[in-house]
Amino acid sequence: MITLHHLNFSRSSRVLWLLEELGLKYNLVKYERNERFRAPPELAKVHPLGKAPVIQDGDLILAESAVILNYINAKYGEGRLAPAPGTREHDLHEEWLQYVESSAAFPIMLKLIGGMTGGLTEGLDRFTGPSISKTLDYVAAGVGQGPYLLGEIFSLADIQFSYLLEMAAHGGLLAKYPALTTYLEQLKSRPAFVRAVEIGGPMTPPKA
Numbered sequence: 001m002i003t004l005h006h007l008n009f010s011r012s013s014r015v016l017w018l019l020e021e022l023g024l025k026y027n028l029v030k031y032e033r034n035e036r037f038r039a040p041p042e043l044a045k046v047h048p049l050g051k052a053p054v055i056q057d058g059d060l061i062l063a064e065s066a067v068i069l070n071y072i073n074a075k076y077g078e079g080r081l082a083p084a085p086g087t088r089e090h091d092l093h094e095e096w097l098q099y100v101e102s103s104a105a106f107p108i109m110l111k112l113i114g115g116m117t118g119g120l121t122e123g124l125d126r127f128t129g130p131s132i133s134k135t136l137d138y139v140a141a142g143v144g145q146g147p148y149l150l151g152e153i154f155s156l157a158d159i160q161f162s163y164l165l166e167m168a169a170h171g172g173l174l175a176k177y178p179a180l181t182t183y184l185e186q187l188k189s190r191p192a193f194v195r196a197v198e199i200g201g202p203m204t205p206p207k208a
Helices: 012-021 041-045 065-076 088-117 122-143 156-170 178-188 191-200
Strands: 002-007 026-031 054-057 060-063
Touching (some): 002 012, 012 156, 012 191, 060 065, 065 156, 088 122, 156 178, 178 191
Antiparallel strands (some): 002 054
């Protein structure tokens, strides 16, 4: 049985949602952020990076959201939340899945972290602003008429985007993107997402 090491207000919400979406049985180990909003040292005993998500499945320990989502879907979900390998749709889905953390997250998280730490400067704004706009424009075009990235087909890529878009919304970055707000609300209305929040808490902390 999979054990999910879940840190509150973190990317591990994605994995918890997937486990609920697939109706799998799992063990859940919860961790709380400290007063500096850091992961506790106990997580480093599970994986050297000391971050979440991390799963254990037998003697296998995996970190990184996209890898974990693909692993669980392939091994326990009969691959039903991704197009079949070898198809054009599969390759496009993988591009979306990897894009979230490989490129899209950087300017958004940089701006948000800068705001939280008091490091938000005019220079940082000039650097992140165009990249954030390009990123959100690209995702909005990808969603199109939706309701999901792959049209009517809900997929791992949607789960992967949920955390980043929730963070963007939390930071007020989706105000000019009603289509992305609608997309995010569509994701959050799924029963498995609601259950995941009830079990593991929301993806973002309450606003101060």
